[in-house]
Amino acid sequence: MVAVIKTGQSVRRVFHYNESKVSEGAAKCIGAENYPADHDKMTSAFKINQLVNQLELNENVKRGSVHISLNFHPSEKDLNAEKLINIAQNYMSEIGFGQQPYLVYQHFDAAHPHIHIVSIKVKPDGKRIDMQNIGRNQSEAARIKIENDFNLVKAQGREKEIYNELKQIDTTSVQYGKIQSKKAVSRVLDFVLDNYQFKSLAQLNAVLNLYNVSASRGSEKSRTFKAGGLIYRIVGSDGKYTGVPIKASDFYNKPTLKFLDKKFVENKLKNSSPGTRIKNVIRNVFQDNKATLSQLESELDKMGISMVKRLSSDGLLYGLTYVDHITKHVCNGSELGKEFSAAAISKNCSVSENEIKNRQLSPEIKTLLEIQEILDSKKISGTGLQELIHILTEKEFYSGHIPKEFKRKKKNRKRKGLSNN
Incomplete structure (x- = not known):
């Protein structure tokens, strides 16, 4: 089981997100804990008002909504609504939300079974629930306990699998x-x-x-x-x-x-210092070899990091943005430091032959590359190279006969102090 906890400023937004999934047929409300009636006996307005009214007991809490998703392995097909409610009750009790009002939604819009839980961090007496490091401490302990009690597939190494489940739009x-x-x-x-x-x-x-x-x-x-x-x-x-x-x-x-x-x-x-994992991965790539830009991109992708390139109309790289799909940090290269900027990465990367051919080069650069190719093939160097340069840069002179039609007409120059008449 993988647990993801999010807090926010609007509990209404979280509630309507899940309710919209219900209206689309992609989810179902299966439970309402610490409510005065069963979930199927209450209107949507009553459900949300119960949360909003309790949240308003403490106006100092700015991020009062709590949105939790519990994700299970695709092989766990026996998770019916009753079992999912039992898991949700155990989890909420273990993290200190057992007495809070919360709604449980079973979602059907992913390849793996999962539920969403909507709650608030203000208690009935108006006190705030401390959620500092709740994911690392209470949630992690609850996850391990629930996996053992309900014989669930262990979550180790599954975070990347859950986070990368979203596919490109067809x-x-x-x-x-x-x-x-x-x-x-x-x-x-x-x-x-x-x-x-x-x-x-x-x-x-x-x-x-x-x-x-x-x-x-x-x-x-x-x-x-x-x-x-x-x-x-x-x-x-x-x-x-x-x-x-x-x-x-x-x-x-x-x-x-x-x-x-x-x-x-x-x-x-x-996060005042985002991108620490991104920097470490890039440094590790350059530690052993001088990779090409495409090789760096491939190695980052293997580690769950997308490198988004910004190219000019000439095909030249002028900006980089890194997207870490594990930590969810999005950082510009220059934001991480000079060594991770587009200019520094381009300088540190070796250039493959295919990358050179694929670039949109200016005519002048293409000509220079063609000359370099000729020089390399003919093994011209030293005196021979100087002679070639002299020939290429020498001004042309033609001493042959020029037809009368192409000769420029001489202008009569008026000399000082003299008249042309």
């Missing part, structure tokens, strides 16, 4: 309709916005593009840009937009520019 299947496109984009947004620590729109797009999605403000002259709006598009394999653009306000969780600006600030505060 662009061929969503280009003809907005509804299908919206569901596909919504799934990507749910995963990326809740997990990755991006700090700008460009960094968010570095992640979204990996799943064939892009967030755009439009051109500076567009109505969307002037109104501070945001749209989401599906990106085809050729890098061009496909399908119908979808306004951010059309999604249930409203991932607007205003919402993202708050996310940028939150993510900057979460």
Whole structure:
């Protein structure tokens, strides 16, 4: 079992996320603990109001919502609703939330069985539950105990498997309709916005593009840009937009520019020194060999890190963004330090023959490379090389007969003090 704990500012957003999954047929509410009635006897409004009213008992708690997912191995097919409720009750009790009101949702939108739990960190008496290091301490102990008590598959080494379950959008299947496109984009947004620590729109797009999605403000002259709006598009394999653009306000969780600006600030505060794992992996790659850029990209990918390259129109590398799918950190190269910037990486990487051929070189550079190739093939050096340079740079002189038609007419020059008349 893998447990993932998230806190946030809006319990309504977390609640509506799960309820929207229920309405789509991708989830089912299977339990409501510490509520005055069973989950199937209460309306949606009553469920959320119970959480909101208790949360308002302590106005000093800014991040009061708690969203937990418990993920199980795909082979565990015997996890019915009753067993999942028992697991949820044991887990919440072990981490100190046994007396809190919480809702349990069974989701069916992934290859592995999993449940989502929605709760709050304010107690009925208004006191706040301390969640400092809860994942490392209480949650880890609860996981081990539950795995043994319920005979579950051990979680060791499975974090990467769970985190990398999201697949790219199949662009061929969503280009003809907005509804299908919206569901596909919504799934990507749910995963990326809740997990990755991006700090700008460009960094968010570095992640979204990996799943064939892009967030755009439009051109500076567009109505969307002037109104501070945001749209989401599906990106085809050729890098061009496909399908119908979808306004951010059309999604249930409203991932607007205003919402993202708050996310940028939150993510900057979460970790003052992000990218430690990224730096260590890159240093290890360069420790033994001088890898090419493509080899570095391949080695990073093996470690769960995507290297997103920004290229100029000439095909020259001018920027790098690293996306760590394990720690969920998104960092620009320059943000990590000079040695991880595009300029330093390009300098440290050896260049393969294929990479040279694939670059869009200027005509002047191509000519110089062709000359170098000729010199190498003819083994020209020393005096021979100097003679060749002299021939290539010598001014042309022609002493033969020039037809009258091509001769320039001489101008009569007026000499000083003399008249031409």
